[in-house]
Amino acid sequence: MASPIVPSTGLGSGLEISKIVQALVTSDTSAKQAQIKRQTNNNSAMISGIGSLRSALTAFQDAMKKLNDPKAPSFNAYTGTSGNESVVKVKSDGSAVPGNYDIIVNKLATSSKVASQQFAGGASSAISAGEMTISQGGKSYKLKIDSGASLQSVRDKINKEMSENGISANIINEAGGSRLVFASTNTGAGSDISVGGIPELTIDGTVQMSGSGGGFITALAQDAELSVDGLKITSASNTVDKAISGMSLELTGVSAKSGDGSSASTRLTIAQDNDGLKKNIQSFVDAYNTLQKAVTSLTTVTKDASGTMVLGQLTNDPTTRSLLGDMRGVLSQAGASGSLSSLSQLGINTMKDGTLEFNSTKFTTAMDKKMLGGQVQNLFTGDGGVFERMNKAIDPYNSIDGSLASRKANLDKVAKNLSNQQAALDRRTDSLTESLTRKYVAFDTALGKMKAQASQINSIFEALNAQQKNS
Template sequence: MALTATGIGSGLDISNIVKVLVDAEKVPKEAIFNKTEDSIKAKVSAIGTLKSEISKFQDALKKLQSSDTLSQRKISTGDSKFLTATSTSSAQSGSYSVQVERLAKAHKVGGSFTTDSAQTVGEGSLGFTVNGKAFAVAVAATDSLSQIASNINAASDNSGVTATVVTSDSGSRLVFSASKEGPDNQIALTATDTTGTGLNDMFGGANLTTLQTAQTSLLHIDGQAVTSQTNEVVNAIEGVTLKLTSADLSSTTTLSISQDDSAVKENIKGFVDSYNALLTSIDKLSSYDAKTKVSGALQGDSMIRSLESQLRKMVSERVTVNGSETALYEIGLKTDRSGKLSIDDTKLAASIKTNMNGIQSLFTTKDTGIANRFADLTKNYVKAGGLIDGRSQSYTASQSRLTDDREAFSLKMTQLQARLSKQFNAMDLIVGSLNQQSSGLSDRLKSLPGLVRR
């Protein structure tokens, strides 16, 4: 392989000269690329931060968008072993005496006994009807009791039957239980044989035994009798759901309901804190610090400025609720010059005590309620295909274009380096040739007759 070297003819450092010339064009452009890339990355990060803060704000809003989450109730059943209770915002404060006389029971029937649960019982189908809904399960000649039970439980159209193999001293049998309590959910079973009489012999007519009779629950609320198909009693007391767990008519449970003022205040405080955090984030991302001369990544971005403007306007304006105007400051929420909120604890506590319906209307009224309006506004920014999504796609496109520009410029610099190297090497060869000719001419001149050296 031939060895080559540059600068031999001219004595110049051609490699370094070429590098300096290429860098003179390359370095400033790469600095611009790097600055642009850093700016795009900062904007992408800022958009992510903004979206995260909006999502936190939306989480706080959810607790104010409905009466059930805003106006919570404290409900107590003491240490009762007979029932538990939950309530919605429609439950009114009060105290009730409750006695549970009996629990609801689910219908339960069993087939005839076999000596072995692995024994096959016939071929055909079993049809079930529960509360007017019917379904059927095929039984193969090779199906054991366990397989039949599995097929029933796995049926996609099962309308409320659970099948179980129970083995006792009398043998093994299939037991069918209604999934819900009460007479409305009694099980009707039809056995159809395609071969022999095995299924009817086990499940047909008198061969099907009632193991538990379906019954309603019965309780007394302040002496008034209440029956229910299940052990979950809904709205016997408006807005209250009772779950009965045991029965004893001689025992009384005192059920107490009151408004949970602390929970209401906590939900409103969460709204204020997340709103202020969102404004702080917007200010940080879009402002300019004159002292440090550092700009926020989204300074001058019309999207974030529009969001800030709408938030500040919405939080300070009066809204019409049930025909009359109201505003946040009327319940104790004040705004400062920067648009941030603060809470007048005394005024808010008084509003919760005396005007809870007004607070609910202010936040939860459909379309005009503060929480719902904020939710609609922020949804436009964070939803798929929304404003933030569109801005993110724009940054992605900018990053892609920058990558293409980098690659094109890199190729251009490679070509420039190759061209300059070729030109300087050609010059080097010419200079080397000229030097050789000059040296030869000098030698010949020196050899001429009569040349006298001094």
């Protein structure tokens, strides 16, 4: 409720009514106002601190997840190198072993490409209604062709309904007419496409097209053919995962022929990848240190420009202390079995400020002398490894229903309660201001009337005295 508007100085009393009312209201409400402000500031700082802590924890977990991505595994002990990536590329995983291999690629795996008969009318040529059957690799797919269809509308229907099966179509315009050409992303012998059901679009994918008739365009689909150290291998795909244990080969071209007609081999080398391991370990250390520095900034007591002590948003917070203790426990805990069981063996040590130091010299010495490369991946990403144990330590705090989320919910309730208290205090302030203002205005009005009456009485007496002097 708004307070009445009154002059700052009473007309009857000469008192500064607004200042008097403000002083009385402040005296009555200042203690409660200070309490609400203090509690609100503390609560807001805690909410902000917990939000910052959760963001830092999530960023750290995301960094570990990236380093533990099964599609791009980190901490591989060995790396593969190809002597000619225009013929073959190589990737290794944790089960690879050092060695050299000579690869000859005789054929690449190819896919089927077939064409229909020629249509003199081009893309607008009419196509009979019916049920089209597209067959490939022992599988058949049915497509309903409605009346009034054209070569182009059939093409569009195929692309819409068959893309998920790796089959597409397009129209090629050549001398003499247009053809509907089918292509596939599936490779390997026996993956040739055949089409039936619609007379003018019937294609035998095992017969080469001739004249205006349909069939395969250049060649039948074929398997890749290669040899590894003279051992012959065939593959329906140009990605060969099982030819060499722990390695994935990507065939990119056919081996060149030498002067005597023999094929030139490409040397694949699998060697311990110290540089790659060092890079990934440093990434983990950097991610952990970023988290540790964020927590330190939230818990450290600092001084402002005037030298006053300023508490961090989470200074002395028991949940944060407990979290840090659990995480540091993971770093010091023995993990994987075998000769590599702790981070310190790789040159990773905890500093006084809680951050990690990575001694690359100690790491290189351990890798060269103790040959720990094959165990590094297991230490970090294996069952019971650092990443798994670290996530188990963090999840009770940072999960959707973790302790930090619960604290945030409770702090939000406190914030709402404080907001309600402030609203109630504002209402009391307005009410008290209005009440006191009315009282002082009434007092000022009464005093003004008394002064007016006193002035009248004085005037009467002055008039009587004047009459007596004149008589």
